[in-house]
Amino acid sequence: MYKWIITLLTLLFLIGCDSKPKEVLNVYNWSEYMPEDVIEQFEKETGIKVYYSTYDSNEAMYAKVKLLESGGYYDIVVPSAYFIDRLRKEQLLHKLDHNKLKNWKNLDPLFLNKEHDPNNSYSIPYLWGTSGIAVNTQRIKDPITKWQDLWNPKFKNKVLLLNDVRDTFAMTLTLLGYSINTKDEQHIKEAYEKLKELKNNVRVFNSESPKQPFINQEVEIGMIYNGEAVMAQRENNNIKYIYPQEGVILWVDNLAILKNAKNLQNAYKFVDFLLRPEIAKRICEEIGYASPNKEAKQLLEEKIRNNTAIYPSKEIIEKATIPTDIGDTIRIYQKYWEKLKSEN
Amino acid sequence: MTQKIIELKNVSKSFGNDKVLHNINLDISNGEFLTLLGPSGCGKTTILRLIAGFENPSDGEIFLNGEKINAIPANKRNVCTVFQNYALFPHMNVFDNVAFGLRIKNLNAEEIKTKVDAVLKMVKLENFAQRKPHQLSGGQQQRVAIARAVVNDPLVLVLDEPLSALDYKLRKDMQIELKELQRRLGITFIFVTHDQEEALSMSDRIVILNNGNIEQIGSPQQIYEMPQSLFVAQFIGEANVLTGHIEEVQDDFIKVQIAQSCYQFHYTHSKLQKNDKVNVILRPEDLQIYLDNAEKTHCLSGKITNIVYKGATVDLRVALENDNVVTISEFFDDSRHQKFVVNQTIQIGWADGVEVILHDT
Amino acid sequence: MTPSKANWLKKASITTISLWLAIFVFIPTLLVIATSFLRVGENNFVIFSFTLDNYQKILDPVFFHVFFASCYLALITTFVCLLIGYPFAYLLTQFSPNIRRILLLLVIIPFWTSSLIRIYAIKILLLQIERSLRFFYPDVSILYTEMAVLIGLIYTMLPFMILPLFSTMEKLDRRLIEAAQDLGATPRQTFMRIILPLTIPGIIAGSMLVFLPVLGLFYVTDLLGGAKNIVIGNLIKNQFLVARNWPFASAASVFVIILMAMLIFVYIKSINRFGGSRHEKVQ
Ligand SMILES: Nc1ncnc2c1ncn2[C@@H]1O[C@H](COP(=O)(O)OP(=O)(O)OP(=O)(O)O)[C@@H](O)[C@H]1O
Numbered sequence: 001m002y003k004w005i006i007t008l009l010t011l012l013f014l015i016g017c018d019s020k021p022k023e024v025l026n027v028y029n030w031s032e033y034m035p036e037d038v039i040e041q042f043e044k045e046t047g048i049k050v051y052y053s054t055y056d057s058n059e060a061m062y063a064k065v066k067l068l069e070s071g072g073y074y075d076i077v078v079p080s081a082y083f084i085d086r087l088r089k090e091q092l093l094h095k096l097d098h099n100k101l102k103n104w105k106n107l108d109p110l111f112l113n114k115e116h117d118p119n120n121s122y123s124i125p126y127l128w129g130t131s132g133i134a135v136n137t138q139r140i141k142d143p144i145t146k147w148q149d150l151w152n153p154k155f156k157n158k159v160l161l162l163n164d165v166r167d168t169f170a171m172t173l174t175l176l177g178y179s180i181n182t183k184d185e186q187h188i189k190e191a192y193e194k195l196k197e198l199k200n201n202v203r204v205f206n207s208e209s210p211k212q213p214f215i216n217q218e219v220e221i222g223m224i225y226n227g228e229a230v231m232a233q234r235e236n237n238n239i240k241y242i243y244p245q246e247g248v249i250l251w252v253d254n255l256a257i258l259k260n261a262k263n264l265q266n267a268y269k270f271v272d273f274l275l276r277p278e279i280a281k282r283i284c285e286e287i288g289y290a291s292p293n294k295e296a297k298q299l300l301e302e303k304i305r306n307n308t309a310i311y312p313s314k315e316i317i318e319k320a321t322i323p324t325d326i327g328d329t330i331r332i333y334q335k336y337w338e339k340l341k342s343e344n
Numbered sequence: 345m346t347q348k349i350i351e352l353k354n355v356s357k358s359f360g361n362d363k364v365l366h367n368i369n370l371d372i373s374n375g376e377f378l379t380l381l382g383p384s385g386c387g388k389t390t391i392l393r394l395i396a397g398f399e400n401p402s403d404g405e406i407f408l409n410g411e412k413i414n415a416i417p418a419n420k421r422n423v424c425t426v427f428q429n430y431a432l433f434p435h436m437n438v439f440d441n442v443a444f445g446l447r448i449k450n451l452n453a454e455e456i457k458t459k460v461d462a463v464l465k466m467v468k469l470e471n472f473a474q475r476k477p478h479q480l481s482g483g484q485q486q487r488v489a490i491a492r493a494v495v496n497d498p499l500v501l502v503l504d505e506p507l508s509a510l511d512y513k514l515r516k517d518m519q520i521e522l523k524e525l526q527r528r529l530g531i532t533f534i535f536v537t538h539d540q541e542e543a544l545s546m547s548d549r550i551v552i553l554n555n556g557n558i559e560q561i562g563s564p565q566q567i568y569e570m571p572q573s574l575f576v577a578q579f580i581g582e583a584n585v586l587t588g589h590i591e592e593v594q595d596d597f598i599k600v601q602i603a604q605s606c607y608q609f610h611y612t613h614s615k616l617q618k619n620d621k622v623n624v625i626l627r628p629e630d631l632q633i634y635l636d637n638a639e640k641t642h643c644l645s646g647k648i649t650n651i652v653y654k655g656a657t658v659d660l661r662v663a664l665e666n667d668n669v670v671t672i673s674e675f676f677d678d679s680r681h682q683k684f685v686v687n688q689t690i691q692i693g694w695a696d697g698v699e700v701i702l703h704d705t
Numbered sequence: 706m707t708p709s710k711a712n713w714l715k716k717a718s719i720t721t722i723s724l725w726l727a728i729f730v731f732i733p734t735l736l737v738i739a740t741s742f743l744r745v746g747e748n749n750f751v752i753f754s755f756t757l758d759n760y761q762k763i764l765d766p767v768f769f770h771v772f773f774a775s776c777y778l779a780l781i782t783t784f785v786c787l788l789i790g791y792p793f794a795y796l797l798t799q800f801s802p803n804i805r806r807i808l809l810l811l812v813i814i815p816f817w818t819s820s821l822i823r824i825y826a827i828k829i830l831l832l833q834i835e836r837s838l839r840f841f842y843p844d845v846s847i848l849y850t851e852m853a854v855l856i857g858l859i860y861t862m863l864p865f866m867i868l869p870l871f872s873t874m875e876k877l878d879r880r881l882i883e884a885a886q887d888l889g890a891t892p893r894q895t896f897m898r899i900i901l902p903l904t905i906p907g908i909i910a911g912s913m914l915v916f917l918p919v920l921g922l923f924y925v926t927d928l929l930g931g932a933k934n935i936v937i938g939n940l941i942k943n944q945f946l947v948a949r950n951w952p953f954a955s956a957a958s959v960f961v962i963i964l965m966a967m968l969i970f971v972y973i974k975s976i977n978r979f980g981g982s983r984h985e986k987v988q
């Protein structure tokens with residue numbers, strides 16, 4: 001009996017070893033953030049085997065990357081801008097040679113050379129989106145134009161906020177006229193005081209699927225990611241996405257190659273592959289967020305390309321701010337966030 | 345012993361369609377030690393539970409001290425139970441177990457202490473008051489169970505096989521202690537046992553039950569010496585049963601044909617008639633072996649099939665001519681019993697009047 | 706099986722279990738304890754220098770507030786579970802063994818589905834109830850209230866209360882109840898003096914099985930409470946991930962571990978006290 005088990009295990013082990021091809025690539029991405037057929041096509045074209053693993057939060061990704069730094073387990077990660085900033089400062093990322101990316105030119109300069117990564121030395125924008133206001137126009141007839149509208153006492157117990165400390169504070173800081181990346185505790189405290197006033201209006205905090213409470217009509221107004229708003233709109237045409245006057249929050253998820261990547265050349269090949277217009281278009285269509293690839297945008301259906309919820313005007317993008325790394329200050333944010341939640 | 349403490353009138357009990365007690369009529373006198381005896385499943389426990397109030401009779405009436413108690417719940421009856429496995433409260437020490445009933449009655453602490461100490465002293469457990477039940481031997485637990493019951497001064501104490509879990513020696517000691525206790529307290533004991541010897545030695549009266557019916561009520565001697573049915577005869581002690589029929593009925597004797605021989609017995613009742621089938625019951629110790637061939641009134645002959653030495657006595661198994669097998673029990677006497685061997689033919693007789701003749705129904 | 710083989714198997718399984726416990730329970734716990742005494746670093750998660758600051762931070766009002774709010778939630782859940790579970794378990798013991806087995810199975814069946822999924826189901830249920838009620842009371846809210854959180858917690862944890870209670874009650878000797886009645890105790894007195902004390906081990910076991918997990922069941926407050934409040938589980942998770950304050954998160958974990966250890970200690974004590982080899986001498 002034991003002999004059998006041992007033989008079986010040995011066999012499995014051998015099979016495991018044998019089938020491992022020479023050329024591999026380890027990709028660590030958000031869950032449901034890349035269509036499978038895109039990966040398949042890449043494997044077919046190049047013969048490189050892609051090992052794909054996923055995470056659910058930047059923080060989880062960061063902890064793993066940081067702890068497994070020397071192992072070179074992952075070649076490519078897809079952090080949000082502020083984590084690019086952090087990983088870059090901690091010298092965990094590979095400095096890119098843009099010459100190796102012949103599709104680089106397809107990227108829209110509007111998304112390049114931002115504060116979180118000057119000259120894009122370390123990151124390539126992958127998908128982007130905005131956080132704005134969603135409103136159920138059937139229920140709420142008043143015109144909604146700004147973040148401050150969420151504070152309207154009429155909306156008691158009708159508001160959704162994102163269950164994310166950075167997003168929610170960024171919104172409030174924008175409203176107060178401070179930088180969303182402020183490290184000044186006084187500003188953060190003010191934002192906290194402001195949010196405390198809003199708490200009475202809040203029905204639910206949700207950042208995993210904020211569209212759902214809108215679709216279920218659990219809430220009538222609130223903060224939302226544009227992609228989620230678009231999906232909610234498909235279910236209920238009365239749900240509108242609004243870019244608040246005070247400014248929207250722009251988020252960009254970026255491809256980055258880790259410094260200790262074992263398969264550097266393959267990583268370049270993969271990134272360049274993803275920058276192809278038709279590939280970027282397919283990703284954009286499937287995942288539902290906007291692509292920073294201007295060539296890809298041209299290939300999209302007009303209906304999508306002209307949907308302002310997905311592709312806002314240039315002015316809005318220019319005015320939008322991207323959260324960057326705030327280092328230890330996150331603990332101050334977190335402190336006020338906990339305070340906000342623990343008080344009634 | 346004239347006052348009736350408990351009366352059962354036409355009491356029946358069914359569980360579903362299963363009738364386990366049939367028309368039980370039983371009077372129990374104050375201060376009596378009454379034993380219920382019978383084979384397993386005959387309804388002994390059920391009678392106790394009816395008296396204690398854990399079951400309601402399906403039919404009939406139960407009186408305690410002249411008062412009908414059918415509808416009175418167990419906790420309102422002045423009857424206490426000693427359970428078969430004692431059912432001591434495991435989370436309380438001996439003192440608290442015994443004090444339980446008194447505390448329920450809201451007696452003050454001093455009074456409780458006096459009473460409990462007295463009872464524990466009576467059952468010789470005064471040094472064990474602080475122990476938990478699991479730290480006691482079986483006999484000690486048993487005494488706690490009794491103390492817990494008697495401390496409440498019940499009118500009646502019912503005991504369901506209280507000694508069955510004890511070993512032979514301890515059981516013998518406890519029998520004496522229990523009887524002694526009962527005499528001292530003067531409380532009515534209703535006692536259930538499987539052990540007939542126990543029943544005979546302790547009881548004032550014994551009730552023999554069979555299949556939910558009372559077979560006989562009587563003093564131990566009556567039960568043993570004058571069984572009113574074959575069941576009682578066979579259930580209590582050992583009985584040799586000879587079957588035959590009546591040959592002749594006279595004023596003061598009858599003649600019974602057993603196998604090939606005819607025997608004459610004194611008999612003054614008029615119940616029997618010629619040709620009735622009868623069973624003649626003879627206790628093993630009443631039979632004697634005649635070595636000489638002298639002519640006797642009651643005499644059977646047979647072959648010894650087995651000799652069983654039992655210490656003080658010896659049992660001889662004898663196959664009679666008519667294939668009946670009887671057992672004879674004699675005090676052991678070395679010189680006498682050396683003479684017996686298996687297959688030896690011997691004569692058996694008995695003294696006039698020791699036999700019991702029962703009409704075979 | 707030959708004795709030597711059985712022996713081998715025994716040794717192998719003991720070794721496996723010990724290794725398992727050492728690798729996945731003991732060492733991680735030690736690491737957490739060790740981390741709780743370190744300083745938090747900027748670029749590294751921890752700096753290897755000894756400090757008690759993290760424990761001092763536990764006294765921070767926010768942490769305390771969250772801690773007490775969690776305990777309050779857990780206490781109410783435990784209490785209501787006990788209130789429902791106790792008579793429930795008692796009723797279960799009153800059925801014939803066959804029916805009892807079926808009913809017990811029904812209690813256990815929900816375990817076959819992930820509790821997360823069941824919480825989603827509850828959420829939909831509460832939403833529907835809320836909608837129907839809104840026809841009559843337009844302002845009523847059920848979902849995303851403390852009530853919803855409690856309903857979810859109680860629903861999730863109830864079997865953990867019922868099962869240990871049921872098993873102690875099933876073992877309870879019926880004759881003890883009769884003995885109490887026999888000695889004059891009313892049903893109420895019998896319950897207070899016999900049944901309740903003898904089922905205390907079950908009550909404590911059930912309460913522990915409910916109380917301790919509730920402290921960590923953050924997804925219930927998130928999903929049914931609209932994440933408007935945080936429990937100790939959220940706090941520790943966020944301190945690890947978002948704030949990257951591993952030492953403080955570890956100290957908070959150690960605090961909870963100590964709390965649990967204390968409760969388990971009380972449990973073992975109570976078992977010795979009340980359960981005390983109850984069936985030893987009863988043949
Ligand atoms: N609760 C009950 N439900 C159904 N039948 C019962 C119940 N209690 C007793 N019986 C039946 O009633 C009959 C008498 O039972 P009881 O316990 O009185 O017998 P017993 O004389 O005490 O026997 P033992 O000497 O074995 O203790 C038995 O056939 C038993 O199966």
Ligand SMILES: [Mg+2]
Binds near residue numbers: 389390
């Ligand atoms: Mg019985």
